[in-house]
Amino acid sequence: MKNNERVFKMSFASVYPHYIAKAEKKGRTKAEVDEIIYWLTGYNEQSFLQLIENKTDFRTFFEEAPQLHPNVSKITGVICGYRVEEIEDPLMQKIRYLDKLIDELAKGKKMEKILRQ
Template sequence: MEEHKIFTTSFSRVYPYLVAKAEKKGRKKAEVDEIIHWLTGHDQTGLDRVLADGTDFKTFFATAPKLNPQRETIKGVVCGIRVEEVQHPLMREIRYLDKLVDELAKGKPMEKILRHD
C-alpha cells in the first residue's frame, strides 16, 4: 500500500514541513515541538535525538516514551481523511500528529489543541 511508505520515512524529513505549515500561519516551531511532546512524551532532548538520528515514523511512535491517552479524543478530517476512522494503528498516530499541527495552523489556542479544556 502506498500509504505505508511513510512508515519508513525518517521523521526528520517530514518535521520541517510540519514546522513550515505552522509558521506560514504565524505560529512557532516551539508550538509544534510542544504538540509533539504532548502527543509522544518525547522531551526536547529526545525529539532532537530522533531528528538527528533519522528515526523513521514506525520507530518514532514505537519508541515514544509515553503516547498521550488523550490523543484518542482527536477527531476530525485532515487531508480528506477522518482521523478517528483510520484503521491502521501507526497511520492513525501519524494522522493525530498531522491533525494537531493542522489545528495549530488554523489558529486554535494551544490549550484546546492539547485538550486542556
C-alpha cells in the first residue's frame, strides 16, 4: 500500500502530459484526452486548468472531482496487470479507470465506446 500512497501524492499535472503524449503518438488529440477527463470527473475546462496550475495531487484531484460519471462501473478490463473492476482501494480504482480510458483512446476505440454511451 506504500506504493499507492506514492501515486496518490503525485501531481496530476506531472502525469497529464504523458496521457496526451500516449494519445497523440497514436493519432488522437489532447482535446479527446480532456473530454475523457471531464467525462470521468465532472470537471470543466476552467476548474481543470486550475488543478493543473495548482499542481494538485491525484488524491485531491479525485476527492474534489464534482461528480464521478454514473457509468464508471461499465469501465472493465485489465490495466497495469489489474482488473479495474476488482481494485479494492477506491482512489486507486479511479486512477486506473482514467488509465484504462486513455489506453482505450490510444488503442483507437471510438469516443462513444470510451465514454460508455
